[in-house]
Amino acid sequence: MGFAEVAYLAWPWVGLGAAAVLLVLLFATDWLRSDTRRSRWADAAWLSWLPVPVYMLHVFEEYGCHVSGGQFELVTSFAETGVDTMFGGVPLALFPEVNILLIYVAFPIAAWLGRKNPVIGLMPYGFMLVNGLTHIAGTVRFGGGLLSQPGNVTGLFLFIPLFVWFCIACRKHGVLDGRGMAASIGAGVIQHMGIFSVYIVNLLAGNTAAIAWVPFMCCLGILFAWLFSRRRYGKDATAQ
DSSP states (O other): OOHHHHHHHHHHHHHHHHHHHHHHHHHHOSTTOSOTTSOGGGOHHHHHHTHHHHHHHHHIIIIITOEETTEEHHHHHHHHTTHHHHTTOOOTTHHHHHHHHIIIIIHHHHHHHHTTOHHHHTTHHHHHHHHHHHHHHHHHHHOSOTTTSTTHHHIIIIIHHHHHHHHHHHHHHOSSOHHHHHHHHHHHHHHHHHHHHHHHHHHHHOHHHHHHHHHHHHTHHHHHHHHHHHHHHOSSOOOO
């Protein structure tokens, strides 16, 4: 097995290590908090960083824990269910590209911006909700064990509960007001739609266009969260 093959299979494990480091910073230090007088779970800055390691764990489960015959089972399932053919033959590079850009670029940038603009920082919660529901819907549609399919465990037991807590934190602890919460969730949903559009581009314009389209779509949620918050809160968008 050459270096390219090893790297292709190893990237989810790198994310697992990065997730462990971030979880230590989140739960054992105050570095990623903005207000130590409040619980971590009611701190917008802390909540903005939480999706980064959580999504790294999801990617590790989705890919690193489900490898068979030298290939990710999720990729294999695309071929077996006809999804790959439906979208014109999805290139293998697309799978790591999308996830690496999301967890190492888009979500950390959103979290960093979230200290001043929580609508942007909390955008990933809307994305995670759609992603978790998509995994469950895919299992219902194509069959298989609910907890044995790639990504379902973290989707069901992390994504959806954390989205519920995000809503509680907004409504009961004032992390975002109602319109701010709707703007953040809406931007996350649009982010997920942007990722799905990559498959449409692949079908209509081919592999190279799809690969080139990914970086723009991975930042779509940040753009819309900024636009929504600017419209709602003005030039210096905050939750207050």
